[in-house]
Amino acid sequence: MSTLLNRPAPKMYEVELIKIVNEYDEVYSYYFKSNESIPFKAGHHTHLVAPNVEIERAFVRHMSIASTPKDNEIVFSMDLSSQSPYKLQFRNAKVGDRTKIFKFGGDFLLDMEKLRSKVVYIAGGIGITPIRSLIRQAEQEKLDIQQELIYVGKGYMYTQELDDYGFPIKRIKRPDVPDTLKKAATEKPDALFYICGSVSFIDAMRQQLIDFGIGVDSIIVENFTKNKKPEELGENEIRIKSL
Numbered sequence: 001m002s003t004l005l006n007r008p009a010p011k012m013y014e015v016e017l018i019k020i021v022n023e024y025d026e027v028y029s030y031y032f033k034s035n036e037s038i039p040f041k042a043g044h045h046t047h048l049v050a051p052n053v054e055i056e057r058a059f060v061r062h063m064s065i066a067s068t069p070k071d072n073e074i075v076f077s078m079d080l081s082s083q084s085p086y087k088l089q090f091r092n093a094k095v096g097d098r099t100k101i102f103k104f105g106g107d108f109l110l111d112m113e114k115l116r117s118k119v120v121y122i123a124g125g126i127g128i129t130p131i132r133s134l135i136r137q138a139e140q141e142k143l144d145i146q147q148e149l150i151y152v153g154k155g156y157m158y159t160q161e162l163d164d165y166g167f168p169i170k171r172i173k174r175p176d177v178p179d180t181l182k183k184a185a186t187e188k189p190d191a192l193f194y195i196c197g198s199v200s201f202i203d204a205m206r207q208q209l210i211d212f213g214i215g216v217d218s219i220i221v222e223n224f225t226k227n228k229k230p231e232e233l234g235e236n237e238i239r240i241k242s243l
Contacts, residue, residue, distance in 0.1 A: 015098065017099070019095065020093065024155030028080060032074045041069065043109045043110065044133075048061055052099075059089060063076050070136075107220075116192045119146070119194065120192070121194045122194065128156075152174060178208060195219065
């Protein structure tokens, strides 16, 4: 009988911090490299250990990956404003620091069997993180799809990179959401809609799309804010309950 005590330990992949980017305010992106192949897909999340600590519950988070397997780096983005012990380790992190990642998964993917010719991404804040991964995959693999991004936030990440792709991007504030979603749903009723952000953001966006006539089978959602205290919420992470 399998128990937590006799499960095999997950394979750990050591990564080295090679770049830190201040996206806006307290939001930072961390670029890592590894000397071995990392088995993940675009849109996946993983367990990320904070740098310069022993592996224990307080210093591990489930984080979405902002890069793709074809990139030469593994990218994570996070808001450090909560001042949690985990975030403080990243605030103090320096280029050259090493840490570990392990366990990869998730269903927020560009599934080739279900993919449609039109895709609309709806990101709330740092919920743009896994969406960047999907966009990069579509561009790298030259997928025959029309992409559009609706980005809701107080600040915006990856601005120049996303603009360079040349597809429509609407960077808006929360009051602009209803009109923007209605327009997208009206103009692209046959599109596949990907939503990522906080639980409340996802619930609100999903319901508005349904109200505007989009079927539930045309909406794919991802969030990483389950099982967390309100002060710890971050749109692309979840506290680890057990290792």
